[in-house]
Amino acid sequence: MNTAEVSGETEPKKIPLLEVSKLNVEFSKQKGFLNRGRNVIRAVRNVSFEIFESEILSLVGESGSGKTTVARCIMALKAPTSGSIKYKGVDLNSIGGKKLLDYRRDVQMIFQDPFESFSPRLTVLETISYPIRRLAGETNRTKIRDIAAKLLSEVGLVPEDVLHKFPHQLSGGERQRVNIAKALASNPKLLVADEPVTMLDASQRLNVLALLMRLKQSRNLTIILITHDLASAQIMSSRIAVMYLGRIVELGPTNVILSEPCHPYTQMILQSTPRLIPGHRRVLRSTIAGEERPDYDDRGCSFRPRCKYATSICSSNDPILELKRNQQQHFAACHNPLH
Amino acid sequence: MCADLLKVTDLTIEYAPKNRPSKTAIEKLSFAVPSSGYTLGVVGESGSGKTTLGLGIMDLIEPPGRTVTGSVEFMGRNILSMSPAELRRYRWQEVSMVFQSAMNSLNPVKTVSNHIAEVITEHSDATKSEAKEKSIRLLSDVGINRQRVNDYAHEFSGGMRQRVVIAMALALSPKLLIADEPTSALDVVVQEQILGLIKEKVSEYGLSLLFITHEISILDGLVDNVAVMFAGEIVEMSTIDNVVFEPLHPYTEMLIDSLLTVGSNSGKLSKAMIPTEGLRSPIAAVGCKYSNRCKYAFDRCKNERPLLKEAEFGRWVACHKYNK
Numbered sequence: 001m002n003t004a005e006v007s008g009e010t011e012p013k014k015i016p017l018l019e020v021s022k023l024n025v026e027f028s029k030q031k032g033f034l035n036r037g038r039n040v041i042r043a044v045r046n047v048s049f050e051i052f053e054s055e056i057l058s059l060v061g062e063s064g065s066g067k068t069t070v071a072r073c074i075m076a077l078k079a080p081t082s083g084s085i086k087y088k089g090v091d092l093n094s095i096g097g098k099k100l101l102d103y104r105r106d107v108q109m110i111f112q113d114p115f116e117s118f119s120p121r122l123t124v125l126e127t128i129s130y131p132i133r134r135l136a137g138e139t140n141r142t143k144i145r146d147i148a149a150k151l152l153s154e155v156g157l158v159p160e161d162v163l164h165k166f167p168h169q170l171s172g173g174e175r176q177r178v179n180i181a182k183a184l185a186s187n188p189k190l191l192v193a194d195e196p197v198t199m200l201d202a203s204q205r206l207n208v209l210a211l212l213m214r215l216k217q218s219r220n221l222t223i224i225l226i227t228h229d230l231a232s233a234q235i236m237s238s239r240i241a242v243m244y245l246g247r248i249v250e251l252g253p254t255n256v257i258l259s260e261p262c263h264p265y266t267q268m269i270l271q272s273t274p275r276l277i278p279g280h281r282r283v284l285r286s287t288i289a290g291e292e293r294p295d296y297d298d299r300g301c302s303f304r305p306r307c308k309y310a311t312s313i314c315s316s317n318d319p320i321l322e323l324k325r326n327q328q329q330h331f332a333a334c335h336n337p338l339h
Numbered sequence: 340m341c342a343d344l345l346k347v348t349d350l351t352i353e354y355a356p357k358n359r360p361s362k363t364a365i366e367k368l369s370f371a372v373p374s375s376g377y378t379l380g381v382v383g384e385s386g387s388g389k390t391t392l393g394l395g396i397m398d399l400i401e402p403p404g405r406t407v408t409g410s411v412e413f414m415g416r417n418i419l420s421m422s423p424a425e426l427r428r429y430r431w432q433e434v435s436m437v438f439q440s441a442m443n444s445l446n447p448v449k450t451v452s453n454h455i456a457e458v459i460t461e462h463s464d465a466t467k468s469e470a471k472e473k474s475i476r477l478l479s480d481v482g483i484n485r486q487r488v489n490d491y492a493h494e495f496s497g498g499m500r501q502r503v504v505i506a507m508a509l510a511l512s513p514k515l516l517i518a519d520e521p522t523s524a525l526d527v528v529v530q531e532q533i534l535g536l537i538k539e540k541v542s543e544y545g546l547s548l549l550f551i552t553h554e555i556s557i558l559d560g561l562v563d564n565v566a567v568m569f570a571g572e573i574v575e576m577s578t579i580d581n582v583v584f585e586p587l588h589p590y591t592e593m594l595i596d597s598l599l600t601v602g603s604n605s606g607k608l609s610k611a612m613i614p615t616e617g618l619r620s621p622i623a624a625v626g627c628k629y630s631n632r633c634k635y636a637f638d639r640c641k642n643e644r645p646l647l648k649e650a651e652f653g654r655w656v657a658c659h660k661y662n663k
Contacts, residue, residue: 062526172385201384202553206597210611228526231599235608258601272531273601274556278584282560286482286535 016050017222018190023047023083025069043069045246056223058233061243067226071192075109105135108183112195114175118167125163128182135186151181156211173204194226209236230273234258242266245302248321252330260339262324262332264307309336342415344547345372345515350409352395364391366571375514378548380558383568389551393517397436398426431462435508436517442500445492451503452478452488458510477506481536498529509540519551534561556600567591570628573647576655587656589633635660
């Protein structure tokens with residue numbers, strides 16, 4: 001509607017679709033014989049961000065940075081140790097039962113490994129039927145079949161070809177498309193895509209990303225893209241949040257993060273990403289820049305052991321995520337920002 | 340006489356499980372590593388036969404796989420007809436290999452230096468104490484602190500474990516190093532460091548390198564030449580600049596087009612194929628294997644299989660478009 005569009009643009013502050021604030025998740029690991037003493041691993045520390053309707057936000061970070069744990073909290077698969085997640089203003093902690101089921105309809109997830117996220121004994125039709133029955137509430141078998149076929153063609157598969165196949169008969173790209181079709185069954189508003197193309201062959205990656213982008217436009221989806229790859233974050237998202245050891249260390253518009261990173265860690269991953277520029281071969285160095293995982297100590301910046309710009313304040317004070325550039329919504333958690 | 344360091348001729352390897360049809364993993368594949376110091380990246384998608392090629396060169400194909408035809412010559416000697424004792428010396432003294440996910444296959448009850456010492460005693464005549472001494476030297480050479488040589492694999496990070504595996508491969512100063520996806524499980528920063536280490540050791544020891552990967556972009560700065568594999572064949576082989584920036588084979592062209600790199604993707608998404616077209620047509624049984632998916636395919640491609648030929652100086656391609 002025209003009026004809605006106009007008001008959406010002129011409104012000074014939009015209400016976020018999802019608001020994550022001060023999220024903390026701790027895992028405790030048994031230590032020693034007879035469980036004497038506990039080792040607490042803080043997988044997610046004070047993570048706050050918001051995502052607005054029909055936006056794509058990328059969570060970028062290496063393995064162990066806590067990005068999947070954040071996703072599991074958003075999916076209400078894992079209860080946070082502290083902090084809150086609000087969907088359309090309603091705190092997830094406060095809902096249960098039917099309301100939680102409604103939430104699960106609205107928020108769906110695409111998992112990383114298309115080879116392990118299927119039951120090998122169910123056909124594609126049986127796999128997709130489940131969310132149609134459970135979340136969309138359809139019981140008529142012919143109708144379920146019709147809906148499944150429609151979803152499959154929406155993700156670019158030929159329904160007659162794949163409906164009765166088992167997962168092992170499909171390629172990685174086809175399986176990931178079935179995964180996406182399954183996630184769309186309940187007509188979600190928000191998709192959490194956890195490394196959706198990491199396991200795919202190079203020729204399939206761009207296709208699946210293009211499919212997600214097309215679905216975002218046709219269904220007005222909001223997407224949280226979890227990835228370790230800056231290139232796919234760049235091509236897909238309007239904003240990027242960079243995570244390191246459980247924290248968001250930098251958050252801002254994609255083009256700003258990639259051209260003028262504030263945080264030394266963002267700069268480090270940008271410089272390590274191969275670019276393939278004609279006539280220019282990168283110079284590989286074998287130096288070990290604090291590759292060892294630092295201990296989870298609580299004082300100071302957690303990137304400090306690997307950081308070449310670290311000063312004394314970095315080992316005593318924990319930097320907080322704060323606005324670096326007012327007009328550009330660019331946040332960084334660093335005592336010595338680069339730009 | 341100046342024989343090639345490694346010469347693979349008409350190599351065909353198939354996997355023939357019982358009661359099931361056999362599958363050809365590599366078909367009539369020929370290529371050569373001409374001299375020491377030659378670095379070649381082998382790029383292919385899953386199932387293209389790149390790992391089988393690496394194993395074939397080491398003569399490590401195990402049943403139900405078997406080498407059907409062809410030869411693998413190392414400095415003029417065919418390794419496929421070597422005696423077990425000769426093979427034992429060939430492996431690790433002449434050619435060594437860093438296996439895919441080797442860093443996760445380290446023995447949890449052995450210290451890292453013992454892993455390397457074992458390789459040395461098994462494949463050469465060194466005594467135990469010589470081997471131990473050498474293993475410590477090798478580990479410090481790849482950046483592992485002397486104080487940590489008696490630690491166990493689980494006490495190391497992924498990147499450090501990969502360093503151990505590389506030290507192991509260098510233990511008997513081989514002439515050729517085969518690395519099969521050594522960095523695919525690592526984060527970009529650590530990945531760059533490991534690639535840098537391999538590059539440094541290759542030039543330090545004057546090694547030749549065969550680097551197998553599914554990601555062409557990581558070869559940047561690491562190798563001089565690239566071979567692209569599709570369905571068990573090399574379809575294009577040339578310098579990295581030629582392959583990446585002026586690909587000849589339509590399959591290479593498609594691979595490069597779908598490559599995602601930071602900074603150069605504007606418009607790539609909108610140009611990406613609409614999903615139904617992106618589906619994989621089966622590999623053609625007759626004619627060019629890529630002909631079912633190739634936008635340039637013509638009659639000859641459907642009937643006759645193209646061979647890898649030199650289309651221009653130093654640019655080898657298996658495509659009828661160029662080999663008239």
